[in-house]
Amino acid sequence: MPLNVGLVGAGMIGADHARRIGTAVAGARVAAVTDIDPDRAAAVAASCGARTAASDREVVDAGDVDAVLVASWGPAHAESVLAAVAARKPVFCEKPLATTAEDCLKIIEAEQASGRRLVQVGFMRRYDTGYRALKRLVDGGDLGEPLMVHCVHRNAEVPESYHSAMAVQDTAVHEIDAVRWLLDDEITSAQVLFPKRTRNRFDHLRDPQVMLFETASGARVDVEVFVNCRYGYDIRCEVVGETGTAELPPPAEPAVRSAARLSTAVVQDWKDRFADAYDTEIREWTAAAAEGTASGPSSWDGYAAAVVTDAAVRSQQTGDVVPTGIGRRPDFYA
Incomplete structure (x- = not known):
């Protein structure tokens, strides 16, 4: 049946x-x-x-x-x-x-x-082949104890309805979950910084943004969110450990040699990237x-993502390092 x-x-x-x-x-x-x-x-x-x-x-x-x-x-x-x-x-x-x-x-x-x-x-993200390979390396101890994670989340453009808080709530939330899963560690604080603004944005939107997180074990995580990068949909992740580093592999695309150039296409859409x-x-x-x-x-x-994004949105408004206040995960979800 x-x-x-x-x-x-x-x-x-x-x-x-x-x-x-x-x-x-x-x-x-x-x-x-x-x-x-x-x-x-x-x-x-x-x-x-x-x-x-x-x-x-x-x-x-x-x-x-x-x-x-x-x-x-x-x-x-x-x-x-x-x-x-x-x-x-x-x-x-x-x-x-x-x-x-x-x-x-x-x-x-x-x-x-x-x-x-x-x-x-x-x-x-937890079902992507590249992320799962990265998770195996972290869990297997191949990199030693994780110390830092560097993430990039870029979109070619976003609609006018997209606002600054969505950079956390709709965009970086995927990195927030992926990092918690990769490190098996809770995020305890969040801070959002605003670099120089791109001209390719609507007036109401702060873009790009840099988000800084700390985990319970002391690992540091930075996430660059740039939603009007113009060139495509670009997702990156690197875990830096005590004895090595590992990067998320780029999507498999053919290398093209033509007109005196060697080029690889950049994925343009999230649905294609994670199909x-x-x-x-x-x-x-x-x-x-x-x-x-x-x-x-x-x-x-889902709850952890909610409390971390709430903290990051508060930091967008104040610039402060904001504790997430996340408690202990119940044994039911171990």
Whole structure:
């Protein structure tokens, strides 16, 4: 029997996950789709042979829905995830898990009360081949004790609706999760600095930004966010240890020799850069969901991302080093 997935949110990423479940994932199908826009829900449902539903609660409560995938607007995530946990159904939630740390804690409490892991958060970097190779090197001790991590997150451009806080909340949040995972270490403080502004930006946006983090063990992390770099989508990560360093490999692109030049294309879109990671992420989620549980980034990881981004946004406003105030990870999420 296939795993029947209920999709909450049929926007760009929700539609892409529906396509992915139908083409790149074995043993699963989309059974029901809901969206605030009924026409959009109907179009996605028709594309994957599913039915439409009037609300997220109708999807969650449906007898033929075994697991729930939440890809709706961020402020609606907590309600849908809590409903799925109450129904004891595995749920995949695109980031953010919730838009407040308080709502993340409610999810953590509900999940622990259920007695088993049910929630996976959509931090797809952990499923990228290069990041997984980097993680193996760190865990294997090949680099010695990690001392520093250098990260770069660049976009060619962003729309006018993009604002300065989004550089933390929507962009650097991926580096925040990836660093916590790579080092198995919590981030205890955040500071944001603003270099000279690029002219290729809207007046309301501070771009680029440099984010500085410290972990509980004392490791230092810097993240450059530059969302109007103009040349492409460029993700970099280097871990510096006591006995060696390791860098994230660039995406595989052919080297072209032409017109007296040797060149390699730069990826232009995040969907292309992490397409394989998204496929692996959903495959691993559906495999765990078929067993009635969850794997990968947890509710605690969603909460940790929330408190670190909150601290970084406060630092954007003050320039101060801001403690995250993160507590001890519950044994439930060890």
